[in-house]
Amino acid sequence: MKKNLVYFCILCCLIPLQNFSQGSADYTGGLKVKLNEEGTKYFRILSWAQFWAQYNEDVPDDVSTTNFSIRRARVLMYSQISKDFLILTHFGLNSLNANNQSPTGLGESSQLFFHDVYLQYSLGADHAIGGGLHYWNGISRLNNQGTLNLLTLDNNRQSWATIGLSDQFARHIGIFFKGSFGKLQYRVSVNEAITNNLQDQAVPEAGGSPIYAGRRLLGSKDAGKNFAGYFEYQFLDQESNFLPYKVGSYLGTKxxxxxxxxxxxxxxxxxxxxxxxLLTGEDVAIFAVDAFYDTPLGDNGSALTAYATYQNNNYGDNYTLGQTYETGSMVYGHVGYVIPNTDKKLKFQPYTSLSLRTIDRIDDNATTFGLGANMYMNGHNSKLTLEYKNTKYGDGDAIGLITLQAMIYL
Incomplete structure (x- = not known):
């Protein structure tokens, strides 16, 4: 066990020595190919990859405490031949590791798949309608979070509250409306609920807790659609809502x-x-309120990022699935600080996060504490993240996990 920990520490020291830097400090986003001189007709391609090395001491004796994986590998392309319409395609893989790889890449476990495929039509300068497999979600900022510019190592898992239950990896097939009224931005959608979800083989026990299987067991007429929305008022600089992915940290640029x-x-x-x-349907209702603040602090390159949310989850009476989807409530927040530095490329950002959840099924709480740091070698385009996370669930023992991430975004 000690030997594996030594190996992990050596890896943490060696990886920063490699030259991961790509792009420039004034990066504007991917490869943009203009199709006319004015640049109003174009397509843009973005690509990113995240590699993880993890140390977990709380494993069986025959399981390695140190493991490697590809957390994400994605390609996103969107294009416009007119300001009135847009098409976006986003595909890739998640959490590829030694246990789900296929010897020929054609196994049963999903590798490459579409994350988004949607069409969008302009309804004037400030509003649009679209349809397809989309990420214009409701609930909170974190449920609309992009993975290119996270403050923490990864998103708070319970904030992505419907993954695999009503959608395909946080994306629904449906119709969305998005836009702004002055400083008020909105996104609302009407969507299909998936039939074959994480509980596609489960059946509810008589007198027991519910399962998320309304469309499969009750039919699409009564349980086939869901509705979502998110509304935010922006007091200072206005954020773009051209794409659905919310920014995690601006590093003081806004x-x-x-x-x-x-x-x-x-x-x-x-x-x-x-x-x-007799089978009985139970409505699923989730709502949240949140606040986001990001600002430079003086002229020395320092910056502050802070976020907080309250979320109430009702998946049905005493519902639980693992330790992720549970009827109850959650308070979550994180804070990050960019250390003063005159170097425009090299930046250090320590951060901390805290999640407090109440869980009806076990009549108890769960607490997750995170402590980490980002080292930016060229903004979010090339960064290293080292994070320690500690989770205590109910009356169980606290479990700690150390993760090192290397990320490049082009």
């Missing part, structure tokens, strides 16, 4: 303060069984 509120509603999304076996 001064942003926003207050938001959002929801997700799926009628008869969950199903419970009475003592006589």
């Amino acid at each position: 001064k942003v303060f926003s207050l938001g509120a959002g929801f997700f509603y799926h009628s008869d999304g969950s199903v419970s069984a009475e003592a006589d076996g």
